[in-house]
Amino acid sequence: MVEGILAPMFGVLKWVIYVAVVAVVAAVALKLIAGKTNGVRKNKIKRKGALRIVPSREEPNNLKPKKGTKTDRRNQFTYEPDELWPFIAKEVMTRTEKRIYRQLQSALPEFEIMAQVQLSQIIEVKKGHDFYKWFNRINRMSIDFVILNKELKALAAIEIDDCTHRDPKRMEADAKKNKALRSAGLTILRWEPNKMPSNEVIAQYFTSKSKKLPTDLGK
Structure with a gap:
């Protein structure tokens, strides 16, 4: 129980x-x-x-x-809002670019020369086309040197192709840059830093009315 x-x-x-x-x-x-x-x-x-x-x-x-x-x-x-920011001035051009810049100044005294120019500063998207679609294809691209006349109108772009331009991705970017400039009616000249044409050859191209590209000036 x-x-x-x-x-x-x-x-x-x-x-x-x-x-x-x-x-x-x-x-x-x-x-x-x-x-x-x-x-x-x-x-x-x-x-x-x-x-x-x-x-x-x-x-x-x-x-x-x-x-x-x-x-x-x-x-x-x-x-700190009142303190200086952590920036320092840097060189605009490399030693090789400085040498070529001075050569261009010597060969083309009647022209203006600009260095390290953004591609979007010398070409723009035609009206009637998708601005952002085409602008994004050239955004952040730059040109080593741009040759301008006395009215500061761009005549040609110059690229110095060192060994870094042999990289496949760099070659693809260079092809886009070439097509964009030629589409805008601008000449692009590519030189290797150790195979620069003479001052006379450079001057002949930019002062000649025919504007035929000498064989040793570049592609």
């Missing part, structure tokens, strides 16, 4: 213990998840190839920007 009374009680006690264990496990799991959520989040920011950790809003106050500083939210860095 006693066993008949205790059996149901043991069954109820077993379920109570089971429910209590489940509740404890659930509480521990929720605490762990909350701890991870309140930690730091990692953002992959391309800065010298490193992975930079950006503090979350729950970080201590000592990790927040100091008073009086500004934060560029797009690039996630802080700077």
Whole structure:
């Protein structure tokens, strides 16, 4: 008779213990998840190839920007508004480009010469065509030298093809540049830095009315 009374009680006690264990496990799991959520989040920011950790809003106050500083939210860095920015002047041309620039000045004293010119500064998309589609094909391309007349109208582009121009991707970009310039009616001359034509040959081309390309001037 006693066993008949205790059996149901043991069954109820077993379920109570089971429910209590489940509740404890659930509480521990929720605490762990909350701890991870309140930690730091990692953002992959391309800065010298490193992975930079950006503090979350729950970080201590000592990790927040100091008073009086500004934060560029797009690039996630802080700077002092009254201090100079970390830039220095650099050379516009390489030693080889300087040598060729001076040769062009000597050979073409009646012309203007510009160096390192963006392609979009001397050609533009014709009206009636998709501007962004065609502009994106030449965007970020540049020309080593541009020859202009006294009215500052572009006459020809000059590219110095060193060994880097043998790379397949570079050759593809050069082909696009050639086609864009010729489509705009501009001549493009390509020279190797150690096979420059003489001053007389360069002057003959730009001063001749026929504008026939001498065989040793370039392709």
